[in-house]
Amino acid sequence: MSIGIFDSGLGGLTVLKEVRKIFPNEEIFYFGDTARVPYGEKTKELIIRYSKEITDFLLTKNINVLVVACNTATALALEELKAVYDIPVIGVIEAGVRSALSVTKTNEIGVIGTKATINSEKYKQEIHRRNKDIVVYQKACPLFVHVVEEGLLDGEIIESIIKHYLGDFDDKVDTLILGCTHYPLLKKEIQKIYPDLNLIDPAMETALDLKKVLTENNAAENKGGHVKFYVSDGVQNFRNIGSMFLDEEIEDIELI
């Protein structure tokens, strides 16, 4: 089994990292659409088009399962991808909602994501599909993606951006879904400022969804664990910052 994973840039590496923990021996193809990041301010039509282009490309590598490691693409293109392609397609939203519902005590959950994700209301709908009594507060935090892509993960600038976005969440919710795969890279800083918040990173639960699919299809196999990376721009930046996020060297990387 070969696994395809894509994101608009570096953020999906947070999902790849969790997938690697469970499947160190699977062959993985990761696509970071660094030339067209951010997706979060683009229209649904464009996000669907980009997602299909990337999926078509990954299919030429003979992937058997696709992980959409991007909340924006999950929110706006997952249904379309599932309808068009005949391999299993896994998104990140259901996984994040499951984790959040399992830890909230006050039944008040915050969701942060890109403008497109928040405007789609996909998180809110999924939370209410599972439990109508949950109060959901949502907020788009578009600047987070840019600071993460810049590798700016701590210090005064990021601290004041976090306070700017999350200042009014603090006393309203006990659980906050990091509904953008870039945001877990800011987890340490967010937790430092808001130590009492349960921060939910959908990545781990997404990897467990993948495990379920591979187990159901009896498809896990030892393919040597090679990860091949593709980016649409900025190979060096992706290599440098990405290796930091992934905690392992990004070696085999190609510009597409």
Ligand code: DGN
């Ligand atoms: N990492 C993507 C997400 O999870 O929504 C979005 C980043 C972006 O393209 N704005």
